[in-house]
Amino acid sequence: MVDLTRDGTLAVLTLNRPEALNALSFDVIRDIGAAIDEAARWNVRALVVTGAGEKAFCAGADIKELMGRSLTAERAGAELGQAVFAKLDRLGVPSIAAVNGYAFGGGLELALACTFRVASAGAKMGLPEIKLGLIPGYGGTQRLPRLVGEARALEMVLTGRTVSAGEALAMGLVNRVADGDVLAAAKALAAEFAGFGLPALALARDAVKRALDTPLHEGLRIEADLSTLAYRTEDAVEGLTAFVEKRRPRFQDR
Numbered sequence: 001m002v003d004l005t006r007d008g009t010l011a012v013l014t015l016n017r018p019e020a021l022n023a024l025s026f027d028v029i030r031d032i033g034a035a036i037d038e039a040a041r042w043n044v045r046a047l048v049v050t051g052a053g054e055k056a057f058c059a060g061a062d063i064k065e066l067m068g069r070s071l072t073a074e075r076a077g078a079e080l081g082q083a084v085f086a087k088l089d090r091l092g093v094p095s096i097a098a099v100n101g102y103a104f105g106g107g108l109e110l111a112l113a114c115t116f117r118v119a120s121a122g123a124k125m126g127l128p129e130i131k132l133g134l135i136p137g138y139g140g141t142q143r144l145p146r147l148v149g150e151a152r153a154l155e156m157v158l159t160g161r162t163v164s165a166g167e168a169l170a171m172g173l174v175n176r177v178a179d180g181d182v183l184a185a186a187k188a189l190a191a192e193f194a195g196f197g198l199p200a201l202a203l204a205r206d207a208v209k210r211a212l213d214t215p216l217h218e219g220l221r222i223e224a225d226l227s228t229l230a231y232r233t234e235d236a237v238e239g240l241t242a243f244v245e246k247r248r249p250r251f252q253d254r
Contacts, residue, residue, distance in 0.1 A: 126162040
C-alpha cells in the first residue's frame, strides 16, 4: 500500500491505494513510518511524497476504522499518526509533498509535515474533521497555523471548507502550483537544493523551525550557534575556497 523507490538522488514515497483515494488506514500509516525510516538509510538528497492515481494525494483517514474504539485506542491512533508524520520533520533531508488531487484530513496533515508542498492546478485541500464532530488529530491544528497564521487556520479548521490550489498558494499553504505534471514539479524543486551540502541544509532547517518557538533574542542566539557549527564543516571550507577560486563547489556532506 506504500511504495518507496529511488529516482536518481531522490527517494519517492507513493501512497498506493488509488481505489480508496489513498486513504490512511492505520496499517498505511505504519507503512509510511517504515518507508520514511528506510529512506533515511538511503544516500538521497530529498524525499518526495505523493499518491497513486490522478484523483487524490490522500483523501484522509479510513473512516470505518475510526468507529467503535475505546478511549485508549482513540488516543493511541492520534499518537501513531503524529509520531509517524513527525518523522518527516526529523528526516535528515528535505521532503516535498507532490499534492496530486484531493488532500483532506490526514492527507493534508501528511503534506503539512513535509518541508515543502507542490500542488497540481486542480488540487483541493482541507481539514473537514469538524463536519464529523471531530478535530484534526495528526498535527493539523499545530502545523497549519505555523504556515498560514492563526486566523486562516481557524477558518479552515472551524468551517472544514475546501481550498483550491490557487488559494492555497496565496495563503502560503503550498509553495508552488505545478504548470503540468506535479511530480515533475516536485522533482524540479528538489533539484534546486539537491546540490548543496546536507549539513548546511539541516542546520538551516533547524534554525528556521526553532524561530517559530522562541523569542527573537533567543532565536538570534540559536542562529549564531548553528552558523558557527556550519563554519566548522568541511563543506564550508570547500564552499568558501570554491568561491575564491571561481569554480563550482564539490560538497561531500561533511
